[in-house]
Amino acid sequence: MFILYLNLMKKKTTIYDIAKEVGLTAATVSRALNNNPKISEKTRKLVQETAKKMNYEQNTLARALKSGKSYNVGVIVPRMDSNFFASVIRGIEEELYPKGYHVIICQTHDQENLETGNINSLLNAQVDGILMSISNAKSKSNVFDSIAQKKVPLIFFDRKKEIPGVSSVTIDDFNGAYQATKHLIEQGCKRIAHLSNNRSLEIFKNRYLGYKQAIIDHGLEFDESLVIETFSKVLEGRKTVKKLLKMKNPPDAIFSSSDFSALGAIQEIKDHGLRIPEDISVVGFSNEPFTKFMELSITSVDQSPIEMGRIAAKVFLKEVDSKTPKKESEKIVLQPELIIRDSSLKVKSEASA
Amino acid sequence: MFILYLNLMKKKTTIYDIAKEVGLTAATVSRALNNNPKISEKTRKLVQETAKKMNYEQNTLARALKSGKSYNVGVIVPRMDSNFFASVIRGIEEELYPKGYHVIICQTHDQENLETGNINSLLNAQVDGILMSISNAKSKSNVFDSIAQKKVPLIFFDRKKEIPGVSSVTIDDFNGAYQATKHLIEQGCKRIAHLSNNRSLEIFKNRYLGYKQAIIDHGLEFDESLVIETFSKVLEGRKTVKKLLKMKNPPDAIFSSSDFSALGAIQEIKDHGLRIPEDISVVGFSNEPFTKFMELSITSVDQSPIEMGRIAAKVFLKEVDSKTPKKESEKIVLQPELIIRDSSLKVKSEASA
DNA sequence: AAAATTAATGTAATCGATTACACAAGTATA
DNA sequence: TATACTTGTGTAATCGATTACATTAATTTT
Structure with missing residues (x-):
């Protein structure tokens, strides 16, 4: 009986409990807790101290119901076990x-229904x-x-879609791909293949375009048959490269739109007894940690994911706090950085001379 | 002016709107939507169809406030960019x-304050x-x-702490470590080092104990100096193995409590010009995807993380729905599986004969 | 046909916090 | 001293859904 009583007593304290305790009303307590300037210093102190004594904690659901804000933000990513997305989330x-x-x-696992x-x-x-x-897309x-x-702020990061009024934070995929391809050309590669991906997504379309532009700008022949659409998976990279190596005139370099397919490419190339980077150079995209830790480290394009996440969050905060419904959408584009490693470095950099 | 009006009209429809529409009260609407048996079939249908027509969606916050349930569950992990935790979450x-x-x-990033x-x-x-x-711990x-x-169900998975009344889902780390060590012994290894980790956590303590028991059971000498506590990081694995290789009597095998430090170990061993698995065999723990995809694939212990997550969730569902406050805590232990790969396979399996 | 059930719906309180409006007491102004 | 502000609190409605407890109408029982 006594235990039951104690049990019932464990209900959370509300502002009404505090009000009763200090002999004021719930309204005053609410204002005191929210530092409303209309409340006297004395009352504020009394209420806040009593609240602490009584282990008061605000019921966020009630606040949310009244204010219409849940203080929850949804983040949707294709998957979270890639370092890139995990870092953006961080x-x-x-x-x-x-x-x-x-x-x-x-997580959507790339499924539209999800x-x-x-x-x-x-x-x-x-x-x-x-x-x-x-x-x-x-x-x-x-x-x-x-x-x-519903007027819920929507912000795209990395993979976006053109929707009027919607802000986005992306990297300059065109430039990242351009740099990567240019680097391969500077290493002496002439026939550079490209492992592309679903080009209805801007990121992959732009990587493709950057690759193509670099080829053209440097006077190489652009060969569409060296561009293959695949998926961001190790085994998919293997399959695709197997096909490429069967060509009568196989490539001497591979620029992959994903580190995972780049890894598959490397495995397949080695299985064919070819050397990397001497026979075939490889460059990936995203700078996943494993690219650095492989025995043969992989050249890749860094996308500064943590910064991307921070900026996306800042844009959200700006939009959610703005009272003006007529918001201008922001399109923020970050610059990627090429990280050169073993898988593509044939020529010693001039810097080392 | 008209636009403003339309704007205001965009407020979500509530059960009161539906009630007005069909000429009933909100209570009846609520019951009809919840398939309360007291409501006539005709009314139920009418209400549900009207609700659909009016694009009604339940306000979860209101439901949560009334019912005391938020339908949100918190999941806390050290980090989510490891395949193991990402899979448990999945x-x-x-x-x-x-x-x-x-x-x-x-994510706690292993920081207590977080x-x-x-x-x-x-x-x-x-x-x-x-x-x-x-x-x-x-x-x-x-x-x-x-x-x-607060009577919030708490369920530990993988890394637990002994708290009376709290359920947990873990794997048999002792057995996983025992199998891994036994496998190394069967491959002919005599001096097996162990890359341990914070042993105030049961998982690492048990991996240590399983390793030790296997050594003893197979008549090898247990040498405490071959056990080194490190962190689950590639570079930490390297550092630790560097020390081990400096010993006058270095190990001929390494059982690491983490795949990441196992990877570091492999890098360091190769840098010293030693062969794997001929000179030194390596076994990791967790079966992270990269262990499979390395040029030299890494033997590891699989922890069936997806199943672990599903079971933990089921235990939660059972506890949250149980009206009986006197719940018995469950301790569920899954069995791990040793996946043998290049990094430890010196002897051809008899099965291949 | 009166009494007792049953079925279907309505009334109103509730969850906990917020806030527009009202009001009283105190201070400043004319 | 009467009038006009301040300042600090109280009153009560509100957010949207749920539910114990009426209440009414329809049906069954005796």
């Missing part, structure tokens, strides 16, 4: 946690904003309409 | 999404449960007391 967290937001992470489902359930969970990297856009309708 | 999601729960993921902070903010966000892998347990006080 950047977002670093920026948002100090402001009292929580982050709900969803993407749509995630968006809907995030909206339903009353998130205050959605930061996402889309999986498929061809997906029906009515989900995006419903985000807009 | 398993949790697979089990929880269909039940209408959302998952809030927090761990405590995450727990507090999850509790404050009214999560219905916390699934976690602890970072530091020595951390003050008052945070755990506050979880218990």
Whole structure:
């Protein structure tokens, strides 16, 4: 009986409990806790100290219901076990946690139905904003309409889609690819293949275009048959390179739009008894940690993911706090950095001379 | 003016709007939507169809406030850019999404203050449960007391701490380590070193104990100087192995409690011009994808992380739905599987004969 | 046909915090 | 001293959904 009583007593303290304790009303307590300037210093102190004594904690659900804000933000990524996305998320967290937001992470595994489902359930969970990297640019856009309708800020990072009024934070994929390809050309490569990917996504289209432009700008012949669309998976990279090596006139370099397929490429090349980088040079994209730790380290393009996440979060904060519904969308483009490693370095850099 | 009006009209439809539309009360609408048996078939249909027509969506915050459930579950991991934790989370999601729960993921980066902070903010966000892998077993347990006080189900996975009444899902680390060590012995290794880790965590203590027992059971000399505590990082593995190789009587095998330090070990061994597995065999732990994809693939212990996540989620569901406050805690232990690869396979298996 | 059930819906309180508006007491101004 | 501000609190509605407890109408039982 006594235990039961104690049990019931464990209910969370509310502002009403505090009000009763200090002999004021809940309204005053609420104002005191929120540092409303209309409250006298004496009352504020009394209330805040009593609140602490009584282990008061604000019921965020009630606040959310009243204010219409949940302080939850949805983040949607294709997958989170790649260092790139994990790092973007870390950047977002670093920026948002100090402001009292929580982050709900969803993975689409590149499936459109999961993407749509995630968006809907995030909206339903009353998130205050959605930061996402889309999986498929061809997906029906009515989900995006419903985000807009609810006036939930939407920010794209890395993989975006052109939607009027929606901000984005991306890297200059064209330039990253251009640099990578130029580097291969400078190493003496003449027939550079490109492992592309779903080009309905801007990132892959731009990597393709940057690659192509570098080839053309340096007077090499652009051969469309050296461009193959594949997936960002080790085994897919292997399969694709197997095909390339069967050509009568095989490539002497591979620029992959993904580190994972670059790794597969390297495995396949070695299996064919060819040397890297002497016979075939390889460059990947994303600077995943393994590229550095391989026995044969892989040249790759760094995308500064943590910074990308932080900036995306900052854009969200700006949009969510702005009272003006007529927001201008921001398009922020970061510059990538080519990290040169074993898999492509044939010529000693002039710097070492 | 008209646009402003349309804008205001965009407010979400509530059960009151539906009630007005069909000429009933909100209570009836609520019941009809929840398939309460007291509602007539005709009304139920009418209400549900009207709801659909009006694009009604339940306000989860209101439901949460009333019911005391947020349908959010917190998941705390040291980091999520390891395949192991990412996969556990995927398993949790697979089990929880269909039940209408959302998952809030927090990372501790192995810092105690972040761990405590995450727990507090999850509790404050009214999560219905916390699934976690602890970072530091020595951390003050008052945070755990506050979880218990709030009657929020807590389930440990992988890295647990002994707390009365708290369930856990782990793997048999002792056995995993025993199998790995036994395998090395069967390959002819005599001086097996162990890259250990913070042994205040049960997982690392048990891997150490399994290793030790296998050594003893097979009549080898147990040499404490071959056990070195390090961190689950590539560079830490390198550093540690550098020390081991300087010994007057260096090891002929390394059993690492982590794939990452195993990778560092391999790099360091190769840098010393030694052959793997001929001179030194290496076995890791966790079966991270890279262990399979390395040029020299790495033998490792698989922990079936997706299953671990699914089971942890199921335990949570059972606890959260149980009305009985006197819950028995469950301790579920999964069996690991040794995956033998290049880094330790000197002797051709008899099966191939 | 009166009494007792059953079925379907309505009334109103509730979850906890916020806030527009009202009001009283104190201070400043004319 | 009467009038006009301040300052600090209280009152009560609100956010949207749920649910114990009426209440009414329809059906069954005796």
